[in-house]
Amino acid sequence: MAQKFEQDDQVNFFVPVFWGTKEPELFADLMRVAAKMTGAYHFADNMFVFQRNNSMVRDVPFMDAWQQNIVSSSDEAILWRRYILAMAGYHCSHLDGDFVECGAYEGVGAKTVLDYLGGPEFPKTFWLYDLFEHKADSVNHPMPSHGPQLHQQVVERFAGYPNVRIFKGYLPEVLEQGAPERIAYLHIDLNQAPAEIATLEALFDRVVPGGMIILDDYEMYFYRAQKAAEDNWFGQRGYKVFPLPTSQGFVIKR
Template structure:
């Protein structure tokens, strides 16, 4: 089984090698000799397989996916819905819903995207100079594919349009999980500021490109936000950032999370 996993990871661009008998993880701009046995977890592997069904080009993001699944597992024990701003074909959200057994939960998942790439008019000159316009070469109109991808899951709402304009098109009261990944600092910050008042106490905000190389505008913009709101950001070697909403939250026991 492990040899099969190794071949799959090699195919996805995730390199696992040994140095002095210690396994090394090398993918997505990150190398480490530290423990990465989450790759062997059968539940994680099922979630990864479902993510790859949505978008097989993102298989190198195995550790970023691990972080997202942790964040979702935290959020599901809070009251509130899930939101993702920046979806494309649904790699991350598909994995989360599979991992959490979404259809057994009484939650809604709101997915905001143009479903055809970055809204380039929102890019700053700094982002354009960093080559962000070229990112749209990897995107195409994928709305129909996304609809088909999520058809097996209940209470999923795909909202097509540009953020921030599309955010007010649907009513959302209480959010436990917010994922932000639109490759534009202006759009990312707008989504954060729109949903911050709606976040449940202890809700998690996952900023995909916070510390990612080439996204310095996103990094500085969210650092300004962190200072303004008085909420620190955990910077991760995956390039992600995590924020937690303050307040006194109520965590549900694991066996009751599915009942809420």
């Protein structure tokens, strides 16, 4: 579990999950050494920052929603990313339009946002899309939970949530089965450039003014092909993507 330490009004957050390191255990040990030399730190998800407020840890309703939707060590580590989604969701809840997540995977990210905003009573519809398994012709890499069972697991996860619609299939083709006409919140996490660009082509014009688009891996070096493609796509439309230290990208629709 995440380690939370308080000293005076400081809150520290440390989850030893870091991707792309040659010696993960040694790297985590070095982070523990660094933790002894500073405070108000956030060490997780390839972030090594200190003297931060860690606002998400102080947001009790968010922490409740987050903790209820942890199914892996990765879910613990990406706390800050999940808080970005929740804050975007809060803003977008005041706009016209529904919520959309393309690349729902296990559904826990969307459910964290939804539980933070009211759970089954949230008045907007949350549309979730994913293939839920990895095919031989898939461009993106496989994830641990991918498989023929995942779709049903996600359906069961949202049992009792009448405001959630779940679609299984390739993006953007699966959008033909149903998609909202107006979108307030759009989260894209497909781990590959072609499908993300095709999804933007299909949905961008449906995002309402003030609506938010979050690109999960935009600022992650491993996924730099997505950044290059999305910079070009948004640039042609007079937009620039906000790069966030969480590795996400962020766009506000005009």
